[in-house]
Amino acid sequence: MAQDASMKIDEIVDGRGLFCPGPLMELIKTIQLKPVGTVLSVLSTDEGSAKDIPAWIQKVGQEYVKTEKKDGYWEVIVKKVK
Amino acid sequence: MERISFVLASDSLEKLHAVGLMASVAAVSQMEVNVFVTMNAITAFRKSTVEKKGYRVEGEVGRHLLEKNGQMFYDLLQQGKMMGSLKVYACGMALELIGEGLDKYLPVFDEVLGVAGFLGKAEGGQVLFV
Numbered sequence: 001m002a003q004d005a006s007m008k009i010d011e012i013v014d015g016r017g018l019f020c021p022g023p024l025m026e027l028i029k030t031i032q033l034k035p036v037g038t039v040l041s042v043l044s045t046d047e048g049s050a051k052d053i054p055a056w057i058q059k060v061g062q063e064y065v066k067t068e069k070k071d072g073y074w075e076v077i078v079k080k081v082k
Numbered sequence: 083m084e085r086i087s088f089v090l091a092s093d094s095l096e097k098l099h100a101v102g103l104m105a106s107v108a109a110v111s112q113m114e115v116n117v118f119v120t121m122n123a124i125t126a127f128r129k130s131t132v133e134k135k136g137y138r139v140e141g142e143v144g145r146h147l148l149e150k151n152g153q154m155f156y157d158l159l160q161q162g163k164m165m166g167s168l169k170v171y172a173c174g175m176a177l178e179l180i181g182e183g184l185d186k187y188l189p190v191f192d193e194v195l196g197v198a199g200f201l202g203k204a205e206g207g208q209v210l211f212v
Contacts, residue, residue, distance in 0.1 A: 019152055021107050028110050028165060052107070059111045 007065060007077065010034070013042045015049065016073050023049040024056055031062070031080050039065070042076045050074035083167065085114040085207025087200070093122035095137040095144040095155075097212050102155030102162075104210075109166030114207070117159065118200045119191070120173035124180070127156065127172075127187045156188050163190075169203070171195040 013030050015023030023044040031040060044050045050067060053076045057064040065077040086108050090101045101117060109115045119127065126137055132154075139145055153161070162168035172184060172191045184191055195203070 019150070021103060021158070022153070024107065025110070025161060025165070056107075056111055 007039060009041045009077070010038045011040045013040055016043050016045045018044070018049075019046050020048045020052065022046070024052050027053060027078070028056075031078075034080055036080055036082060038080045040078050040080070042078065043070075043073055044076065045073045047074065050076055053078065083112060083114045085116075085204070087116040087118065087204035087207055087209045089118045089120060089200075089209065089211045090123040091121040092212060093126050093138050094140045095126075095147055096140050098123065098126050098137070098155040099144075099147055099158075101212050102158035105168055106158040106162030106165075109162035109168035112166065115162065115166070115168040116200070116203045117168070117170045118173060118195065118204075119170060120176050124172060124176045124187070127190065128182075129186060129188060132156065132188060156190055159190055169193075171200060171203070173200075 011030060011034060013026050015026045023042055023046060027040065027042045042053055054064045054067065057078050061082060063079040063081045065079055068075045088101050088105055090098065105115050105117050125131060131137065135148060139148060159168065159170055169192045170190050172194045174194045174196045177194060184194065
């Protein structure tokens with residue numbers, strides 16, 4: 001799995017198999033409990049959710065890193081900055 | 083906070099689910115959300131309806147929703163309430179016409195309101211009628 005050299009994943013939120021808004025809700029529940037600076041990787045088989053996550057991140061002021069299409073699912077990487 | 087209010091008047095599973103989804107995502111996106119459950123929509127929240135899954139399904143997507151065992155509209159509303167600012171109101175008129183009290187319904191309602199009360203809560207924000 002390719003990663004930016006500077007970006008270590010601290011927490012994986014596996015939302016594969018959940019449909020909207022499952023992956024987003026799982027991300028929110030997890031990110032609330034983690035310290036600032038945590039990098040999370042959200043896995044989703046639902047394309048709508050993969051797009052929802054960056055939208056939510058922007059709305060609440062967290063950091064969106066990138067989205068990668070994997071084999072049969074999407075990986076959305078985000079960082080808790082506040 | 084941005085405010086958005088939904089008037090949920092339909093008992094169709096598709097519409098109940100759409101509002102459950104939109105209201106809960108709005109709530110976790112730091113919006114202030116109100117859901118006014120009126121007309122036939124309130125019958126979908128009856129405990130006996132929920133137990134039997136006796137919802138009115140409009141078509142194909144509704145059938146999938148019933149089969150899939152995902153989160154139901156009332157779970158989504160509960161989730162929105164726990165994770166953000168979401169209030170669910172029961173329409174007083176609908177309850178009175180039916181002749182039942184809230185004890186026969188899922189414990190998701192914050193209050194019983196009338197139209198004037200709801201308009202007050204919705205003031206200044208977007209309102210969607212479903």
